Amino acid sequence: MRLDEIFQPQSASRKKASDGTVAEVFIIESLTLTDETKERHEGAVLAAVLKMCGKKPLYYYIRTRAELEHLAEEFEASGYRYLHVSCHGGDDSLETTLDSISYANFAKIFSNRLAGRRLFVSACSAGNEVFAELIRGKNSKAISVAAPVEEIRFDHAVAFWCAFYTKAFSINAKSMNSDRLLEVLQPLAKLFNAPMHFSRVGKNKKWAHEVIEG
Numbered sequence: 045m046r047l048d049e050i051f052q053p054q055s056a057s058r059k060k061a062s063d064g065t066v067a068e069v070f071i072i073e074s075l076t077l078t079d080e081t082k083e084r085h086e087g088a089v090l091a092a093v094l095k096m097c098g099k100k101p102l103y104y105y106i107r108t109r110a111e112l113e114h115l116a117e118e119f120e121a122s123g124y125r126y127l128h129v130s131c132h133g134g135d136d137s138l139e140t141t142l143d144s145i146s147y148a149n150f151a152k153i154f155s156n157r158l159a160g161r162r163l164f165v166s167a168c169s170a171g172n173e174v175f176a177e178l179i180r181g182k183n184s185k186a187i188s189v190a191a192p193v194e195e196i197r198f199d200h201a202v203a204f205w206c207a208f209y210t211k212a213f214s215i216n217a218k219s220m221n222s223d224r225l226l227e228v229l230q231p232l233a234k235l236f237n238a239p240m241h242f243s244r245v246g247k248n249k250k251w252a253h254e255v256i257e258g
Contacts, residue, residue: 065125065160067218069094069209071103072115073130074140079198086166086202087130093206097213107141113153120157126164126220127154128205133167133191136174151178159185162220166205168195171241173253180243180251188222188244190229193255200236207232226256233258 073087091103102122104115119127132139137146145153154163163179163186165171171191179189196204211228212220222244233240239258246252 065123067126067213067220068099068122068124069101069126069128070119070122070124071101071128071130072106072112072119073103074106074112074132076132076139076141080141084198086198086205087128089202090128090130090205090209094209094213097210098217099209099213109140109143109145109149109153112140112145116153116157119154125160126162127158128164128166130166130201130205133165133170135169135172138165138167138170147175147178151175151182154179155182158183160187162187163189164205165189165191166196166201168192171239171255173241173243176241176243176253177251186245188225188242190225190240190242193239193241194258196236196238200238204232204236204238226254229256 069090071087071091073085075084085105087103087105091101094101102124104111104118106112106115129138137144138150139145158179165175169192171193175191176189180186192201208228212225215224215228226242229240229242232238233256237258240256241253242256243251243253
């Protein structure tokens with residue numbers, strides 16, 4: 045679904061949590077022009093798999109920062125609890141097709157839009173404390189952030205995230221518990237040799253960081 049299509053919130057009835065969110069995944073994807081030619085649409089594949097799991101994901105493909113800013117508003121309005129961002133990344137930025145967005149600017153774009161929500165980022169090297177702390181700094185009520193620590197192959201990334209969501213929702217289709225997510229992430233990190241950085245609200249309500257070794 046592209047931005048030139050009218051955003052239509054799902055009409056099917058879904059029970060909302062006390063924070064007003066529903067256990068669904070909002071996917072935003074952006075690739076290089078070369079990747080587009082090679083049809084490396086991880087996010088689109090993930091959306092199809094989630095539908096097979098009985099979920100109702102929303103998928104958007106973007107090319108610019110302006111589109112990302114628009115979708116940040118749409119994500120907040122959607123009431124979806126899980127935000128999945130699929131793009132290229134580096135040590136201090138995330139990349140859309142045409143624009144580079146620093147971690148700080150990404151956090152600013154989603155400022156106060158992640159309350160009671162979880163962020164999953166499929167982008168090389170985005171899994172680090174700096175990124176997670178910036179997100180938390182702009183979203184004091186965010187629940188967790190997960191992203192790969194190192195570079196990850198396209199085929200491994202799509203298999204990783206499809207397996208992750210399939211397993212997580214098979215455990216509980218209506219909720220994700222941080223301890224259970226850790227149990228799901230650990231074997232996948234080892235299977236794909238893909239270390240993951242997982243930041244979450246701990247039992248003492250403080251923001252905790254953990255590297256899940258691959």
